[in-house]
Amino acid sequence: MTVPGRTLREVVEALEALHPDLKGWLREPDGERLRPGLAAAVDNVLSGLQQPVAEASEVQFLPALRGG
């Protein structure tokens, strides 16, 4: 799936516009952070919503995992 956006936040907003069911699933209600338990990687690097996204960047949504 390809969506426009200059930051991860804009990518998420574009996804939510295309698929309204995703609203409330990717971000916290105030829209400022990813939902707890969810992580996002931009070009394989874990990133926050402010992360710039390049034209051919790849974004993945993953469970937030840590370790022991």
Add this chain to the structure above:
Amino acid sequence: MATRSGNYRVIGTRPIRHDGVDKVTGRALYGADFQMAGLLHGRTLRSPHAHAKILRIGVEKALRAPGVKAVVTAADFPPPGDRIADLGEGSVKVRDLCANIFASGKVLYRGHAVAAVAATSPQAAAEALKLIEVDYEALPPVLDVLEAMQPSAPLLHDDLRTDELGERGTRPTNVAKHLRFEKGDVAAGFRRADRVFEGEFRTAMVHQGYIEPHNATALWSPDGSLTIWCSTQGAFTVREQVSTILALPVSRVRVVPMEIGGGFGGKIPVYLEPAAALLSRKTGRPVKLVMDRTEVFEGTGPTPGSVIRVKIGAMKDGRINAAEAWLAYEAGAFAGSPVPCGMMCIFAPYDIENVAIDGYDVVVNKPKTAPYRAPGATNAAFASETLLDEVARWAGIDPLELRRRNAAREGTRRADGIVYPRIGYLETVEAASEHPHYRAALEPKGGRRGELRRGRGVASGFWFNVGLKSSVAASVNPDGTVHLVEGSTDIGGTRTSIAMQLAEVLGIGAEDVQPHVADTSGVGHTDVTGGSRVTFATGLAAIEAAHDIERQMVDRAAALWSVPRDEIDVEDGVYRHRTGSKSIDFKELASKLSECGGPVVGRATVDADQRGVGGGFATHIVDVEIDTETGKVAILRYTAVQDVGKAVHPSYVEGQIQGGVAQGIGWALNEEYLYDAAGRMTNASFLDYRMPTALDLPSIDPVLIEVPNPGHPFGVRGVGEVPIVPPCAAIANAIHAAIGSRLHELPMNPGRVLRAVLG
């Protein structure tokens, strides 16, 4: 970020650890050592039932007992509401967090805390527990993950609905979550395969087995501030959890991490801290709680048992073209097992075109699970690596050659979508293949009657490691030493590995850096010591703080010499005026700081997730000897090959590998929570919960492969968790080589092995 190669002065050496003398002479202060004027002692009342409604809790008699100053229960918590807390190890419902500290409405496992008492002595507190009256209505427990998934199973939570691939289910259930990773077309892959292999595997709940029990002392001051001294893997996560549970601003909570006697992930959740805080608030005095071993087993967080089904499609040349896995993990009493981690790791060492992985997080009437060293990955590797051994034997290919042919490399995409950067998996396989252990002959039989059978097995493993956030501050002393303040509790020698990185940049010795682990008031936010992150992430912060110091020292030299700062070069701790003859080393310059600008303090804070965390791979070789008359498995020889990126302090990297392997061996051969039908753990002591000792293990031979992580200036990768991932499978494969039977259930204890021998 460029990676240095070549010789380092400090990195790669083996200085004596800074906390070593205190640790070996008994001077190091652990939580149970803590003393304070007016200290009260707490004890916790725990449920005898695995599943029951709480009808009434009567504390009046206990309050009247000699020496008793206060009793607390769940009723003393502020209402948790529907808040979600983002902890150092992922997110959790605050309501569940509170309910695991003190049961509310229902007890969900034997050992579930119901109330706590503070008294003038531990004995008085223990006597008072007997006077607390709790009326229960016993309910049937569910103790098996597959049974818990059935629609007819007793339900732990009336309001739990499955998060089914992002959609909330409508039916009450014990299945908290269903996740799926998918890549390619697994059905087509299986159709093309020359042979499809399938297996079902079971693992038991096991405990991290840290030697030091949980402990916490709390002092709630009249001004409303709260100080906690405790054994923890993360002072800031304790602060976050406690402030969330008690509805306090974080600024009112100070957490002082004491030395820690092992954690392995199990000391990230809080258990005693909120109770100690509430008791201190009620009494106006400091209150200390220390668990005994039974409480540790029954009332903290082991790692889940699991059922895992794996299917692999292979070609005659050994290429794997499809892989499928179904994983069901016990979460314990509340949702949140490490099944996503298991899903991420199960096929991670391999480049497989078509993959589908389904994972289920399932609640059962057992303690709420907590992370245990590469949580979820050992279970997963036991399944996948055992099945791969079958593939190798069918194809007639050496098992390491099979792994080489299917090895993931830079650019391989994992099933969860991540594309690997530079990784060292192939190097571990090749090094294992060439190792003298792998090439040594192994007599297949021994013993006077030929009753001893020997076999060799191999397995690989992966752990992704994490970055998270770290902060440090470092001040230059007039004698040229540096006082380094950091926030990562030291569970593996990281004080020293962080100090070494700072020393390397500044051009001073590791012994000239004095590391100090500060409390939450003394250092910037630092995430947990977990996820094999500290040498990588807090090391990055130390490196940046060192560069900050270096910039200031250049300023000072410039002021000292009255020259422009851009005419000064620095190399190996020596500052030189490029056009003149002046030079000065770090120590001498430090002695003159008061003359040329004053103190120098460097600082840094990093979000290491953004820097390129390097995942870790390992390949292990093990020789076993089985007594076919008793079923006992002896480990004859063990070699653990691991890509460590760059071993900052090789002794501690080797120690991490040996420790992880030792835990993996215990997991493979002996350890399990044994339950009776009522849900009571019947082996809740170190006597009966059998962990390996020095008498059980040979010397474990760690082989360090260094494929630098491009995300770190010295190439560091996390090393602490990968070593526990391969042992169960490697030993299972060795047992098969010895006796010709495959065991699909852990632990592979003498009873199970003997049954396999006898057929």
